[in-house]
Amino acid sequence: MAAATLLKFLAMQSIISVTNLSKRYASGFEALKRINLDIHRGEIFALLGPNGAGKTTLIGIICGILVPSAGKVTVDSHDIITDYRAARSLIGLVPQELHTDAFESVWATVSFSRGLFNKPKNPAYIEKVLRALSLWDKKDDKIMTLSGGMKRRVLIAKALSHEPQVLFLDEPTAGVDVELRKDMWQVVRDLRDSGVTIILTTHYIEEAEDMADRIGVINKGGIILVEEKAELMRKLGKKQLTLQLQQQLHALPAELSAFKLTIGEDGSTLIYNYDTKAERTGVATLLGELSRAGLRIRDLQTTQSSLEDIFVGLVSDRQ
Ligand SMILES: Nc1ncnc2c1ncn2[C@@H]1O[C@H](COP(=O)(O)OP(=O)(O)OP(=O)(O)O)[C@@H](O)[C@H]1O
Ligand SMILES: [Mg+2]
The missing domain is CATH 3.30.70 (Alpha-Beta Plaits)
Structure with missing residues (x-):
C-alpha cells in the first residue's frame, strides 16, 4: 500500500467506537438511548447539544467515570470495562466541572497527574505544556490563588500530562476570555496536528464551526446527526x-x-x-x-x- 493511501486508511479508522450505548441513572432517568458513534483517528469532533442532552454523560462513560447501563465502548480496540486501564491511559479528560487540588502548586498537580498513569517523569514535557497554556509564570502558585480561566487551563495541562492519544474537552472555554480562548484553540490545533484525536463540547457554536472536522448533534439522549462539517454546511446551509x-x-x-x-x-x-x-x-x-x-x-x-x-x-x- 502506498504511504499516502496508508495514511488515509489510518485516518479513516475509528479510535473510539460506541455501540448501542445506554445510560439510565439511579433516579430512573434515561440520559442516553442506544447511542452509536465512531470517532475517527486524528480528527476534531465537536459534540453539540442543548443543556441536559447527554454530552457529559457520554464523555463520562467513555472515560470510565460512569458505568453504562447497556452497550459497548472501545478505545483503540480496548474495551472500557474489561480492559479499563489500557483504555483509560490513552485518554485525557478536561472535565466540565472545575475541581482542582486547591493547596497544590500548578507544577505539582500537573506532574502528579502524569505519575497517576505510571509514566516516567518528564519535566521538559510538563514545561512545554505549561508554556503552551500560558501557565509557566504561574507554575509555583497555589491553584486556589488562580482565576477561573487559569484553573481551567490547569485542568487542560493535567489532562495532557500523560501524553494522551485522545483528548476530551467538555466545555473547555466556559469562563475563559476571548484572547486566551484563541490561545487555547491554537493548543488544540497543534495537538491535532501532532496526531491527537480531540472530542469537544461547546455552547459557543462558532467555535465548533471554526475548529471541528466533524460535528455530532445530540438531543435528549439520542444522536440526531453526525456529519463532516463542510458537508453539513453545504447540505443545510x-x-x-x-x-x-x-x-x-x-x-x-x-x-x-x-x-x-x-x-x-x-x-x-x-x-x-x-x-x-x-x-x-x-x-x-x-x-x-x-x-x-x-x-x-x-x-x-x-x-x-x-x-x-x-x-x-x-x-x-x-x-
Ligand atoms: N447523577 C445523575 N442522576 C440523575 N440524572 C442525571 C445525573 N447526571 C445527569 N443527569 C441527567 O442526565 C441528563 C444529561 O445530563 P448531562 O450532564 O450529560 O447533559 P449535558 O449534555 O452535558 O448538558 P450541559 O450542556 O448542561 O452540560 C440531564 O437531564 C441530567 O439532569
Ligand atoms: Mg455537560
Missing part, C-alpha cells in the same frame, strides 16, 4: 440575498413571479432565499429580470446561515 431598490413596490411585478421573493416591510427591499447546494442559484437570472422589470438596485447584500442557525433548526425541530 441557506443563503439569503437582500436587494434594496430605488423605488417602492406595492406588489411583485409579473416578471418576477417565478422567483420566491418577499417584499420587505418598507416596500423597497426584496428578499430572495436560495439554496447553496442547488446547481443554479437563480441569482443571475433574477438580476436580469429585475432590470427588465425596470427595477433599479440601490444596494444588495447576502447572508449565509451559520452552524448556529443549522444547530438551532435541528434541535428545535425535535422538541
Whole structure:
C-alpha cells in the first residue's frame, strides 16, 4: 500500500467506537438511548447539544467515570470495562466541572497527574505544556490563588500530562476570555496536528464551526446527526440575498413571479432565499429580470446561515 493511501486508511479508522450505548441513572432517568458513534483517528469532533442532552454523560462513560447501563465502548480496540486501564491511559479528560487540588502548586498537580498513569517523569514535557497554556509564570502558585480561566487551563495541562492519544474537552472555554480562548484553540490545533484525536463540547457554536472536522448533534439522549462539517454546511446551509431598490413596490411585478421573493416591510427591499447546494442559484437570472422589470438596485447584500442557525433548526425541530 502506498504511504499516502496508508495514511488515509489510518485516518479513516475509528479510535473510539460506541455501540448501542445506554445510560439510565439511579433516579430512573434515561440520559442516553442506544447511542452509536465512531470517532475517527486524528480528527476534531465537536459534540453539540442543548443543556441536559447527554454530552457529559457520554464523555463520562467513555472515560470510565460512569458505568453504562447497556452497550459497548472501545478505545483503540480496548474495551472500557474489561480492559479499563489500557483504555483509560490513552485518554485525557478536561472535565466540565472545575475541581482542582486547591493547596497544590500548578507544577505539582500537573506532574502528579502524569505519575497517576505510571509514566516516567518528564519535566521538559510538563514545561512545554505549561508554556503552551500560558501557565509557566504561574507554575509555583497555589491553584486556589488562580482565576477561573487559569484553573481551567490547569485542568487542560493535567489532562495532557500523560501524553494522551485522545483528548476530551467538555466545555473547555466556559469562563475563559476571548484572547486566551484563541490561545487555547491554537493548543488544540497543534495537538491535532501532532496526531491527537480531540472530542469537544461547546455552547459557543462558532467555535465548533471554526475548529471541528466533524460535528455530532445530540438531543435528549439520542444522536440526531453526525456529519463532516463542510458537508453539513453545504447540505443545510441557506443563503439569503437582500436587494434594496430605488423605488417602492406595492406588489411583485409579473416578471418576477417565478422567483420566491418577499417584499420587505418598507416596500423597497426584496428578499430572495436560495439554496447553496442547488446547481443554479437563480441569482443571475433574477438580476436580469429585475432590470427588465425596470427595477433599479440601490444596494444588495447576502447572508449565509451559520452552524448556529443549522444547530438551532435541528434541535428545535425535535422538541
Ligand atoms: N447523577 C445523575 N442522576 C440523575 N440524572 C442525571 C445525573 N447526571 C445527569 N443527569 C441527567 O442526565 C441528563 C444529561 O445530563 P448531562 O450532564 O450529560 O447533559 P449535558 O449534555 O452535558 O448538558 P450541559 O450542556 O448542561 O452540560 C440531564 O437531564 C441530567 O439532569
Ligand atoms: Mg455537560
